[in-house]
Amino acid sequence: xxxxxxxxxxxxxxxxxxxxxxxxxxxxxxxxxxxxxxxxxxxxxxxxxxxxxxxxxxxxxxxxxxxxxxxxxxxxxxxxxxxxxxxxxxxxxxxxxxxxxxxxxxxxxxxxxxxxxxxxxxxxxxxxxxxxxxxxxxxxxxxxxxxxxxxxxxxxxxxxxxxxxxxxxxxxxxxxxxxxxxxxxxxxxxxxxxxxxxxxxxxxxxxxxxxxxxxxxxxxxxxxxxxxxxxxxxxxxxxxxxxxxxxxxxxxxxxxxxxxxxxxxxxxxxxxxxxxxxxxxxxxxxxxxxxxxxxxxxxxxxxxxxxxxxxxxxxxxxxxxxxxxxxxxxxxxxxxxxxxxxxxxxxxxxxxxxxxxxxxxxxxxxxxxxxxxxxxxxxxxxxxxxxxxxxxxxxxxxxxxxxxxxxxxxxxxxxxxxxxxxxxxxxxxxxxxxxx
Amino acid sequence: xxxxxxxxxxxxxxxxxxxxxxxxxxxxxxxxxxxxxxxxxxxxxxxxxxxxxxxxxxxxxxxxxxxxxxxxxxxxxxxxxxxxxxxxxxxxxxxxxxxxxxxxxxxxxxxxxxxxxxxxxxxxxxxxxxxxxxxxxxxxxxxxxxxxxxxxxxxxxxxxxxxxxxxxxxxxxxxxxxxxxxxxxxxxxxxxxxxxxxxxxxxxxxxxxxxxxxxxxxxxxxxxxxxxxxxxxxxxxxxxxxxxxxxxxxxxxxxxxxxxxxxxxxxxxxxxxxxxxxxxxxxxxxxxxxxxxxxxxxxxxxxxxxxxxxxxxxxxxxxxxxxxxxxxxxxxxxxxxxxxxxxxxxxxxxxxxxxxxxxxxxxxxxxxxxxxxxxxxxxxxxxxxxxxxxxxxxxxxxxxxxxxxxxxxxxxxxxxxxxxxxxxxxxxxxxxxxxx
Numbered sequence: 001x002x003x004x005x006x007x008x009x010x011x012x013x014x015x016x017x018x019x020x021x022x023x024x025x026x027x028x029x030x031x032x033x034x035x036x037x038x039x040x041x042x043x044x045x046x047x048x049x050x051x052x053x054x055x056x057x058x059x060x061x062x063x064x065x066x067x068x069x070x071x072x073x074x075x076x077x078x079x080x081x082x083x084x085x086x087x088x089x090x091x092x093x094x095x096x097x098x099x100x101x102x103x104x105x106x107x108x109x110x111x112x113x114x115x116x117x118x119x120x121x122x123x124x125x126x127x128x129x130x131x132x133x134x135x136x137x138x139x140x141x142x143x144x145x146x147x148x149x150x151x152x153x154x155x156x157x158x159x160x161x162x163x164x165x166x167x168x169x170x171x172x173x174x175x176x177x178x179x180x181x182x183x184x185x186x187x188x189x190x191x192x193x194x195x196x197x198x199x200x201x202x203x204x205x206x207x208x209x210x211x212x213x214x215x216x217x218x219x220x221x222x223x224x225x226x227x228x229x230x231x232x233x234x235x236x237x238x239x240x241x242x243x244x245x246x247x248x249x250x251x252x253x254x255x256x257x258x259x260x261x262x263x264x265x266x267x268x269x270x271x272x273x274x275x276x277x278x279x280x281x282x283x284x285x286x287x288x289x290x291x292x293x294x295x296x297x298x299x300x301x302x303x304x305x306x307x308x309x310x311x312x313x314x315x316x317x318x319x320x321x322x323x324x325x326x327x328x329x330x331x332x333x334x335x336x337x338x339x340x341x342x343x344x345x346x347x348x349x350x351x352x353x354x355x356x357x358x359x360x361x362x363x364x365x366x367x368x369x370x371x372x373x374x375x376x377x378x379x380x381x382x383x384x385x386x387x388x389x390x391x392x393x394x395x396x397x398x399x400x401x402x403x404x405x406x407x408x409x410x411x412x413x414x415x416x417x418x419x420x421x422x423x424x425x426x427x428x429x430x431x432x433x434x435x436x
Numbered sequence: 437x438x439x440x441x442x443x444x445x446x447x448x449x450x451x452x453x454x455x456x457x458x459x460x461x462x463x464x465x466x467x468x469x470x471x472x473x474x475x476x477x478x479x480x481x482x483x484x485x486x487x488x489x490x491x492x493x494x495x496x497x498x499x500x501x502x503x504x505x506x507x508x509x510x511x512x513x514x515x516x517x518x519x520x521x522x523x524x525x526x527x528x529x530x531x532x533x534x535x536x537x538x539x540x541x542x543x544x545x546x547x548x549x550x551x552x553x554x555x556x557x558x559x560x561x562x563x564x565x566x567x568x569x570x571x572x573x574x575x576x577x578x579x580x581x582x583x584x585x586x587x588x589x590x591x592x593x594x595x596x597x598x599x600x601x602x603x604x605x606x607x608x609x610x611x612x613x614x615x616x617x618x619x620x621x622x623x624x625x626x627x628x629x630x631x632x633x634x635x636x637x638x639x640x641x642x643x644x645x646x647x648x649x650x651x652x653x654x655x656x657x658x659x660x661x662x663x664x665x666x667x668x669x670x671x672x673x674x675x676x677x678x679x680x681x682x683x684x685x686x687x688x689x690x691x692x693x694x695x696x697x698x699x700x701x702x703x704x705x706x707x708x709x710x711x712x713x714x715x716x717x718x719x720x721x722x723x724x725x726x727x728x729x730x731x732x733x734x735x736x737x738x739x740x741x742x743x744x745x746x747x748x749x750x751x752x753x754x755x756x757x758x759x760x761x762x763x764x765x766x767x768x769x770x771x772x773x774x775x776x777x778x779x780x781x782x783x784x785x786x787x788x789x790x791x792x793x794x795x796x797x798x799x800x801x802x803x804x805x806x807x808x809x810x811x812x813x814x815x816x817x818x819x820x821x822x823x824x825x826x827x828x829x830x831x832x833x834x835x836x837x838x839x840x841x842x843x844x845x846x847x848x849x850x851x852x853x854x855x856x857x858x859x860x861x862x863x864x865x866x867x868x869x870x871x872x
Contacts, residue, residue: 003530003748006482006515011528014473014541021464021474028457032780033805035812037450038457042560043479043546044499044517046442063480066500066513068550075511077502079442081480092447094439100829102816105450110479114504124478132815139794140815261798262813263806312439344468358575362697369469370699376471377698379568379576380538393536 008115008123018342020126023155023330024108027128030151031106034143036130039105041088043112047080053087053311061113081112085129086308086321093133094312101134104143108326120296120331130302131321133309138251141285141304142258144322148289148300149264151324156338157291160299162268164255164287165275166248167303172240173222173273177215187211191223192276195297223274229256232271248284255285281305287322294335299325346376348398348434351387360402364412364427368400371431391417398434444551444559454778456562459591459766460544463564466587467542470579472566475541477524479548483516489523489747497549517548521565522744522757529569530748537570540579544762556732556767566738567757569745574687577721577740578694580758584725584736585700587760592774593727596735598704600691600723601711602684603739608676609658609709613651623647627659628712631733659710665692668707684720691721717741723758730771735761782812784834784870787823796838800848800863804836807867827853834870 005011012020028038050062064077071078082088085107093099108128115121130147132140145162152160170191174184190205197205199220206216225235237249252271260266277286286303302322310316333339350365352358365377376396378387384401391399401413406424414430415422425433441447448456464474486498500513507514518524521543529535544564551557566583568576581598588596606627610620626641633641635656642652661671673685688707696702713722722739738758746752769775786801788794801813812832814823820837827835837849842860850866851858861869 003485003527004482005527005531006478006480009478009480011478011531012474012476013528013532013535014475017474017476020476028780032782032810033808035782035785035810037782038448038453038780039450040448040453040456042442042445042447044442044445044548044560046440049439060504063504063515064502064508065517066502066511068496068499072500073511075502075509079499081501091439091441092449095441095447096449099449100826102814104812104815112480124480135816137815137817139788139798139813143813143815258794258798261795261802263802344464344474346468346471346473349471352575358694359697362575362694366697366699372469374468374471376540377575377579378538379540379573379579380571381573390536 006123008117008121010122010124015342018344019333019339020330022339022343023326023333024128026154027108027151027324027326028106030147030154031130034104034147034150036104036106036147039089039092039107040109041082041085041092041107043082043110044079045082045088045091047077049091049312050080050083050087053308054083058083061115063112063114082109083113084111085109085127086131086305087311089129089131089133090309090311090317093309093317102140103133104131105133106130120328122327126326128324128326129321130324131319133317133319135320136306136318138254138285139258141251141320142255142262144302144320145255145259145269145287146262146264148287148302148322148324149259149268152289152300152329155329155333157299157332159293160268160289160291161270162259162264162287162289163270163272163275164252164285165272165277166252166285167282168244168248168284169236169240169273170276172242172245172248173219175242176222176240177211177219179211179215183209187219188276191219191274192278194223194274194276225273229269229271232273236271236273251285277301277303281308283307284320291332294332296328296332299328299332301325345374346394346396347374348400349376349378349387349391349394349396350400350402351378351384351391353384353401353403357402357404357407360407361400364400364402367427368431368434371435373431373434388415388417398430400430442559444553444557446558446560451778454780455769455775456766458775458779459762459769460564462590463544463587463760463762464542466583466590467566470540470583470586472540472542472583475525475528475543476545477518477521477528477543479518479546480515481518481524481527483513485527485748486516486519486523489744490519494519497551499548499550518545519549520547521545521563522567522741523747525565525567525569526745526747526753529745529753538576539569540567541569542566556764558763562762564760564762565757566760567755569753569755571756572742572754574690574721575694577687577756578691578698580738580756581691581695581705581723582698582700584723584738584758584760585695585704588725588736588765591765591769593735593768595729596704596725596727597706598695598700598723598725599706599708599711600688600721601708601713602688602721603713603718604680604684604720605672605676605709606712608678608681608684609655611678612658612676613647613655615647615651619645623655624712627655627710628714630659630710661709665705665707668709672707672709687721713737713739717744719743720756727768730768732764732768735764735768737761781810782830782832783810784836785812785814785823785827785830785832786836786838787814787820787827789820789837789839793838793840793843796843797836800836800838803863804867804870807871809867809870824851834866836866 063081065079067076282303284304288298288301304320306318309319352361368375399415499517501515503512718739720740724734724737740756742754745755788797804811835851
């Protein structure tokens with residue numbers, strides 16, 4: 001019988017699983033340091049909770065679960081797999097009015113999308129989100145930027161940039177180019193591709209979408225502004241009209257200042273009028289974190305979305321949040337060899353010399369474990385030779401051998417599979433050597 | 437718009453989520469100590485991987501995922517949510533011949549079953565499994581018992597019993613009562629209910645299933661044996677016929693001895709000929725861990741199942757494993773008030789006195805965080821009074837206030853929400869007080 005994984009899903013064998021645990025542990029520490037609370041929501045939601053929240057394209061990617069019993073034959077579905085962690089958060093907020101605002105939560109969990117699998121694109125993948133619900137203050141936006149940066153720093157990233165923009169800047173830009181409503185979206189879709197397809201292709205797309213020469217010139221005049229953050233913000237205020245732009249400039253100015261006060265190296269922070277953050281539901285500041293090498297796109301990003309969290313309630317609920325691109329982060333850390341040695345791996349293998357020595361081996365393993373040594377006891381039926389191969393294959397550094405002569409002398413033989421060499425010594429000393 | 441969770445699923449709000457994290461952290465440490473490696477498999481599997489592995493009843497409980505595209509209208513399904521962690525393990529073993537045997541892995545993850553929801557029964561719940569694949573040695577069985585006990589001890593359980601039996605004993609018992617094939621299953625089903633419905637009801641059920649007086653007397657003669665573990669094993673060997681029983685008695689004798697050598701208090705270990713462990717796929721020793729109070733049934737259990745892991749391969753693969761009943765464990769720990777204070781909770785709230793003091797507050801929060809204090813910075817727009825209410829509602833012990841007079845003096849006011857009282861002092865001293 002041939003057997004396969006579902007397409008677009010992965011197993012994580014021990015080394016990979018350990019790395020994922022390690023990264024999530026580090027992230028968890030950072031969230032706790034900043035006062036974000038853990039939240040867990042179920043993987044399955046009522047289908048009506050999810051449908052209609054992700055646009056037409058998104059809805060097609062939702063995995064639907066067949067009804068049990070009668071409806072099954074007709075293909076009826078009542079449940080679905082969560083598509084992200086944001087709509088479930090909105091549901092939690094609506095269902096739990098007792099939650100004290102501002103509510104800061106983080107959640108790391110798998111989500112499912114019926115995408116066409118490709119390199120680095122999976123149908124089951126983890127998201128890791130932090131959100132602050134119930135505050136319109138720029139301090140909340142800055143806090144999100146600061147946690148994202150702190151998490152990346154904790155993971156060992158030293159070379160990353162935070163690009164910031166504000167949706168209200170892009171909306172004003174669209175108005176400048178005479179685009180409102182659907183044509184505003186049309187412009188944002190094109191601008192959003194700038195990173196991927198470059199200026200000329202975007203310009204051609206804008207032309208094909210009916211933006212005239214003068215309108216395109218106005219757009220590029222803003223998108224291609226350069227200068228310091230302060231200069232850029234001043235220019236945006238000068239070139240774009242409306243109270244919304246003034247608010248955006250004031251908010252971004254505060255976010256920059258507060259993010260720095262929250263510990264973010266100001267050299268990392270770059271105002272970027274081209275940053276659009278896709279077609280998402282953002283309403284205010286947006287940000288995206290990129291690494292220079294390797295070129296994998298953004299590894300974190302987020303922004304303010306004041307319309308979504310209230311979707312299940314009677315009133316709108318302000319919110320700002322971000323996602324660490326945990327799958328990409330793992331990929332980059334792998335490529336840049338950023339993982340240290342495993343801190344949870346087996347330190348010592350206790351071999352079983354033969355049946356007569358089994359009890360002595362078991363006692364030795366128990367002793368090591370009590371001394372805090374992560375100890376694998378060989379529980380198979382292999383020869384000593386195959387046990388050493390096993391230790392080697394599993395990259396276990398220390399191997400303990402308790403043969404008849406060692407037993408008789410109240411000692412064990414400790415073999416160093418990395419450094420080479422071995423020594424016969426009392427068990428207590430072996431434990432100290434391994435632990436030390 | 438009214439909004440609900442899917443039936444049989446739960447949200448875990450911060451305190452509950454933190455407890456789940458805490459329990460899984462402790463369990464992870466124990467698995468690592470015993471040389472078990474982490475493994476992660478996807479939540480969704482190909483439907484043919486799961487179907488036919490859980491019996492007719494089990495198959496009905498599998499959540500099926502509708503095909504995308506063409507098949508959807510016809511109700512076709514190609515994927516399903518995992519029902520347990522064991523069949524996915526069998527798939528991993530079949531797909532990864534490079535894995536070195538014996539392979540010890542643990543996995544904690546949600547599984548899904550379309551059960552009728554009831555108190556303590558959910559449709560999405562976590563399982564936490566440890567398994568050793570590739571060894572027929574009783575040492576492997578004993579190792580599983582030892583890890584289960586070590587995990588429970590680590591979690592703070594002091595009053596639990598490990599009941600042990602062997603499927604081969606029950607098979608021999610069935611033969612003694614003249615039952616083979618389907619009637620053997622019939623007998624096991626009845627015996628399995630002994631804990632729940634008592635002797636008389638089981639006896640009546642056996643009678644109704646056609647077991648005659650003499651046969652039932654033979655059954656009860658074995659099931660109601662009493663005595664020390666050694667006496668019970670001797671009696672089982674004496675009263676039941678066949679090489680299989682001899683093997684079972686020899687295996688159980690070794691498992692008892694080895695579990696003790698692996699650190700299990702022998703007073704916890706009790707041979708129990710009535711232990712059936714449901715209709716599962718067990719082939720050898722089985723065990724179950726129960727707490728005396730509260731009466732929640734077993735909180736861990738497992739056994740040897742030498743037929744299942746090979747189901748996707750060409751040959752059978754011996755395996756022994758166990759599950760920590762993580763949902764029940766959490767329930768019991770809750771009822772017995774076994775959770776200490778949260779170790780990841782917010783330690784201090786930094787308030788924002790007013791707009792003019794915002795920068796000072798942000799800098800104070802950043803300082804505390806750098807000193808390792810888990811610090812919530814108030815990012816809302818509430819008054820100082822409502823910020824104190826917020827701290828109170830969230831049970832944050834220390835509140836920092838940086839008002840204009842404190843700022844001017846280069847100090848902060850530190851308020852102890854638990855002990856009462858407050859003090860104005862330099863920020864560095866406040867940090868030390870909180871951390872200390």
